[in-house]
Amino acid sequence: MKGIVFTEFLEMVEQEFGLEVLDQIINESDLSSGGVYTAVGTYDFIEMQRLIVKLSEKTGLSANDLLYAYGKTFFAVLEKNHANIFSLYDGPLEMLASIENHIHVEVRKLYPGAELPTFRVIQQDDNFLEMMYYSDRSMYMFAKALMVQTFDHFLENSRIELEKVQDDGTQVRFRIYKEPHAVN
Numbered sequence: 001m002k003g004i005v006f007t008e009f010l011e012m013v014e015q016e017f018g019l020e021v022l023d024q025i026i027n028e029s030d031l032s033s034g035g036v037y038t039a040v041g042t043y044d045f046i047e048m049q050r051l052i053v054k055l056s057e058k059t060g061l062s063a064n065d066l067l068y069a070y071g072k073t074f075f076a077v078l079e080k081n082h083a084n085i086f087s088l089y090d091g092p093l094e095m096l097a098s099i100e101n102h103i104h105v106e107v108r109k110l111y112p113g114a115e116l117p118t119f120r121v122i123q124q125d126d127n128f129l130e131m132m133y134y135s136d137r138s139m140y141m142f143a144k145a146l147m148v149q150t151f152d153h154f155l156e157n158s159r160i161e162l163e164k165v166q167d168d169g170t171q172v173r174f175r176i177y178k179e180p181h182a183v184n
Ligand code: HEM
Pocket: 001, 002, 003, 005, 078, 082, 085, 086, 096, 099, 103, 104, 107, 111, 113, 114, 115, 116, 117, 135, 136, 137, 138, 139, 140, 142, 143, 144, 146, 147, 150
């Protein structure tokens, strides 16, 4: 996993839960890196897993809720650092359908060693996208947050259903609906 995912995560922990919790989770997670990450480095995913489990213990929030919250924060980092990629797309469904064949292809060039999920488009029309998510890291709630924020970026509303195809979350079916704007 790339260092930027760790540095931004630790930043979120400090912002949301404070320096004390940040120090505690770093010290108690038995990290080979010692909790020192550079944005361009590559680190073992197990370190992220341990940090999330510890943070979950400290805060009483579930690992999935923490991953969802983190996805929302991380999206802002992507928007800021990769505005050129966003500008290639006219709408959220078009962008989400292109993660596998375009976006993450570019990401592999920009972030050597990145560990990315696989997305497979099953069905697509103007207002609907069905996609399968595959990843050993089971970060499907992180994925959901990035999807919700993609709609937000284009000022569109979404409804997103997910269905675990494997209980451990390594295969998840997403049904993504573009919803009309509320009329008031
Ligand atoms: C400009 C847009 C994007 C960029 C630059 C980008 C880049 C990245 C990077 C750098 C990582 C971390 C890789 C690692 O730590 O080794 C990542 C992971 C991930 N990305 Fe993207 N991404 C983008 C858009 C999206 C979108 C829209 C989704 C929507 C679902 C998405 C889904 C994911 C997921 C779920 C992961 C976590 C890894 C996993 O599940 O195995 N990405 N992405």
